[in-house]
Amino acid sequence: MSVKTRPDTLVGRLALAARPTRPWLRIRASNWWTRVLLAGGAQLTSLDSANLTGANLASANLASANVAGADLTSAELTGADLTSAELADAELADAELADANLTRARLIGANLADADLTDANLTRADLMGANLTRANLTDANLIVANLIRANLTGANLTRARLIRVVLSHAVLTDANLTGATLTDATLADARLIRVVLSHAVLTDANLVGANLTGADLTGADLTGASLADADLTGANLADADLTDAELVGALWSERTRWPQAFAGLMRYRSEPIGGGRYRVQGSGNSGAELSVPPVPVS
Template sequence: MEARSDALLGRLAAAAHSLRPWLRIHVSLTSSHWWTRVLLAGGARLRSLDGADLRGADLTGAYLTGADLRDAHLRRANLTGADLRDAHLDGANLTGANLTDTDLRHAHLDGANLTGANLSRADLRDAYLRRANLIGADLSKARLRRAWLRGADLTHANLIEATLDGADMRDAQLNEATLTAAHLSNTHLGGADLTGANLDGADLDGADLMGVTWSERTRWPGALAKAMRKRSVSIGVGRYRVQGSGRSGADLSVPPIPVA
């Protein structure tokens, strides 16, 4: 964080900076958000919250950039509008947590449990959510451009108007997920399961759909439904798998590859 030297924040930051290299100031969640910024600007460090029990905690607007919250217990915690850029939340339990409007750019959430969490309008650009549990999560209007969601479970998730351009969603579970009007341009969906998913009005321009599984209940946007039927082979019980060239706008003259 940069602050002008002649500004109040700049002067306080300078005062907070230790003249002794061996002295370390640790900031806790009990500090006010404004004072936390001052101390961090002066060289303080957030103390590790690895495995901390923060169930139901009110962390509205908290400044937690780069915080270590790996395996932390944050069930039903309120993190509305919090700053969690570059934070480490791998394996954290965020079941039912409120993360509305939260800044999670570049955050690490691999293997985190976000079942039923509210992530509406959250900024998750370039975030790591590999193998994360997002069953029933609300990601409406969330920004997930270039996010890493490989192997994530998004069953019954709400992704209405979510921005997922360029995201890695290979092998993701999107069963019964709602992706109405979602932005999926150049998204990597290879091997994903879209059984019963609703993609009505979604933008799939340039998306990689090679090996995607879908069903009779899956709703494709516009004319893409007919194209997907031509490019897919039946794998039984009303389900299909996309074969041939993977891109959504691929040449349909490329014959499908039979399932072994």
């Protein structure tokens, strides 16, 4: 374990007394001493597989630290600096990470179930395959983050910034993204069953093949978005903006609510496929002319 000490703390003064001309110490420490050093302001570069369950690491400097596989269940990391930290497969369930800086952090396969990430900065963070079930990401910054195959079931992403985020094959069942910004986001083949995207910004988003069964898209901005082959069965798109949206191959049902201006057009462009469901025909965006004869839907 490498430790960089701060001279204005007791631990820092002890470290400087032991080796005053060099700020870096190479030591081996128990989990208890690791917590003491962190509480004293030490900067640790290696904590891989450490047991830090319930540790108080608020405002700790863990930038570029190796915390892979560490157990940080219920740890207090409010305001901590985890910039570029290695957290692959780390246990962070129930952890407090509000206002934490996780810019470019690697959280591949990490467990963040029920974690509090309110206002956290996850810009360019790698969360591939991470478990964020019921995590609180209200007002979090996830710009250009990688969330491929991540599990965000029941997560709260209200007003989160997800510009150019990649959520392909991710699970967001019952997640709340009210007012979230997903401009240029990739959600291809994502599972968005009963997701709340009310008044969310999804301009130019890729939702090809996404499952939006029962989704709430009321007032959402889907300008230029691609919903080709998406499943909109029972979805509510009332007052949504579908200007130039791609809807060819999208599935919908009698329970699907379209914006008032599009309801008639969607019926005109769709064919019944049985069970009260329909598939949008033609080519081009939501307002394009049909390239095949229309099939009226009664």
